[in-house]
Amino acid sequence: MNRTVRQPLDDSASRRCFDSAAGPGERLPSRGNVRRRPSGAGTGRTFVRINQRIGRRGRFATAIAVAAVAALALSGCARDTGGGGGTAQGGECERVAPPSVPAASAQPAPEKPKADASPLKVGLAYDIGGRGDASFNDAAAAGLDRAVAELGLQKANTREATAQQGESEDAGTNRLRQLAQGGFDPIIAVGFNYATGVGTVAKEFPQTQFAIVDDDTVDLPNVTPLVFAEEQGSFLVGAAAALKTAACKVGFVGGVDNPLIQKFEAGYEQGATAVAPDVQVDASYISPAGDFSGFNDATRGTEIASGQYDSGSDISFAAAGQSNQGVFAAAQTAQKKAIGVDSDQYNSPQLTEVRDTIMTSMIKRVDVAVYDYVNAVAGNTVDQLPERFDLKNDGVGYSLSGGQVDDIRPQLEAYKAAIIAGQIQVTSTK
Numbered sequence: 427m428n429r430t431v432r433q434p435l436d437d438s439a440s441r442r443c444f445d446s447a448a449g450p451g452e453r454l455p456s457r458g459n460v461r462r463r464p465s466g467a468g469t470g471r472t473f474v475r476i477n478q479r480i481g482r483r484g485r486f487a488t489a490i491a492v493a494a495v496a497a498l499a500l501s502g503c504a505r506d507t508g509g510g511g512g513t514a515q516g517g518e519c520e521r522v523a524p525p526s527v528p529a530a531s532a533q534p535a536p537e538k539p540k541a542d543a544s545p546l547k548v549g550l551a552y553d554i555g556g557r558g559d560a561s562f563n564d565a566a567a568a569g570l571d572r573a574v575a576e577l578g579l580q581k582a583n584t585r586e587a588t589a590q591q592g593e594s595e596d597a598g599t600n601r602l603r604q605l606a607q608g609g610f611d612p613i614i615a616v617g618f619n620y621a622t623g624v625g626t627v628a629k630e631f632p633q634t635q636f637a638i639v640d641d642d643t644v645d646l647p648n649v650t651p652l653v654f655a656e657e658q659g660s661f662l663v664g665a666a667a668a669l670k671t672a673a674c675k676v677g678f679v680g681g682v683d684n685p686l687i688q689k690f691e692a693g694y695e696q697g698a699t700a701v702a703p704d705v706q707v708d709a710s711y712i713s714p715a716g717d718f719s720g721f722n723d724a725t726r727g728t729e730i731a732s733g734q735y736d737s738g739s740d741i742s743f744a745a746a747g748q749s750n751q752g753v754f755a756a757a758q759t760a761q762k763k764a765i766g767v768d769s770d771q772y773n774s775p776q777l778t779e780v781r782d783t784i785m786t787s788m789i790k791r792v793d794v795a796v797y798d799y800v801n802a803v804a805g806n807t808v809d810q811l812p813e814r815f816d817l818k819n820d821g822v823g824y825s826l827s828g829g830q831v832d833d834i835r836p837q838l839e840a841y842k843a844a845i846i847a848g849q850i851q852v853t854s855t856k
Contacts, residue, residue, distance in 0.1 A: 519674035521702050524840035527847045538798065541805030543577035548584045548800060549610030551601050553617035554722055555748050556588030560774035561767065562747060562792060563588075566616045566639065568769070569796025577801055585610055589619065591722060599623035606631040612803045614652075614796055615639065618686065619718070624649060635808070637799045639792055640686060652795040653814045656686070657693030657854045658845055659788045659822030660743070663765045664697025665841050666786055666824065667741045668705050669834045670763070675706040677734035679727060679753050681720040681746030683711035689854045690745040690767070690788070696852055700841070708734050712749055720746060727752025735760040741785070743767070751776070757783035763830075768792065772827040785830040789823045791815060818846045 550570055557567040573579045587601050602623045605613045612635040615624050621641045628636045628646045635648050642651035667676040678694055680687040691709050698705045710730045713720030727749035731742050743765040744753035757764040758780045766787030795815050802808045815821020844850040
């Protein structure tokens with residue numbers, strides 16, 4: 427049962443963190459403080475949500491408080507020396523020991539045999555930004571490139587098309603139709619914005635195979651959903667943030683306040699509070715549900731992340747597409763850290779000037795999904811693809827580039843093993 431009360435913000439000078447643990451198969455408690463700002467909020471009044479797990483059956487008490495922006499600078503508990511290399515003023519931020527999992531119970535799924543994709547003509551329809559966005563679309567492009575390199579797919583037999591900012595839904599449908607008319611089979615649509623178009627064109631071309639990334643609403647025999655356990659990968663970078671924070675306060679910047687991006691926030695919070703149960707998570711979104719400009723607004727990304735850093739967060743996880751570039755710029759200016767998303771953003775050529783601010787990225791292996799799908803079509807094994815791409819099948823993860831999380835890798839791998847083994851169950855909602 428949820429109880430909702432309104433109360434003033436607690437602006438005490440320090441908080442004492444407390445321990446928590448989850449037994450086998452148990453959902454991790456969420457006992458940290460979660461500040462969730464409305465989409466586009468930057469001034470005025472701010473909503474603050476505090477979740478606390480009460481019982482084994484998952485009852486929650488939820489306190490929602492409203493306060494002026496002047497109260498944003500809540501004092502968090504200071505971190506200890508267990509993995510972050512720094513101290514802060516305030517109380518001690520205790521960290522929970524990572525779980526111990528037998529190695530045999532945490533083995534990833536074996537890699538599928540490689541099929542011959544040379545007869546295929548593959549069409550790839552990108553979301554806004556296309557190849558070169560240093561994020562979501564680039565991951566899809568990497569999967570196509572890998573299929574060319576490893577499966578014999580001929581580059582000349584591929585075609586890539588990109589959505590444009592502000593285009594109509596019909597434009598996406600026509601893009602898919604043109605690929606189908608050109609004889610491309612399979613056709614891969616990158617992003618849930620193509621759901622209507624895939625549903626329409628797949629009916630028009632029932633002998634053509636389609637796949638769609640991030641959507642499972644199209645129920646047709648020639649359509650394969652490629653969906654992910656974003657919450658699992660986000661759990662790991664949330665754990666990394668809690669291990670590294672010197673302020674016991676971290677941020678989250680989502681591009682659009684919709685269920686997909688809320689999965690990133692939910693996993694991030696669960697991972698952070700699994701490590702440091704009283705860590706504060708300051709969550710904000712660039713645009714509300716239905717307004718997809720939040721994925722392509724670096725200026726707002728900078729503004730929101732700067733506000734988080736100014737109010738005490740020292741690490742922010744950005745799940746905002748091209749808007750991530752603005753978050754990284756804010757981190758560089760504030761001399762703080764950020765966490766990337768979708769691809770290994772530390773290695774993105776477009777982000778060379780800010781890459782030292784990127785301590786890790788939550789890798790959503792769209793490249794693996796695209797590659798595996800092409801391989802499955804070539805081998806006539808589409809029905810053997812996983813229902814979702816998760817930690818066990820290398821569908822999500824975290825990056826090590828730059829070496830900034832090397833010192834906490836054993837802890838992160840322990841949490842990863844516990845999730846794969848089922849000892850920790852990460853939920854997709856808070």
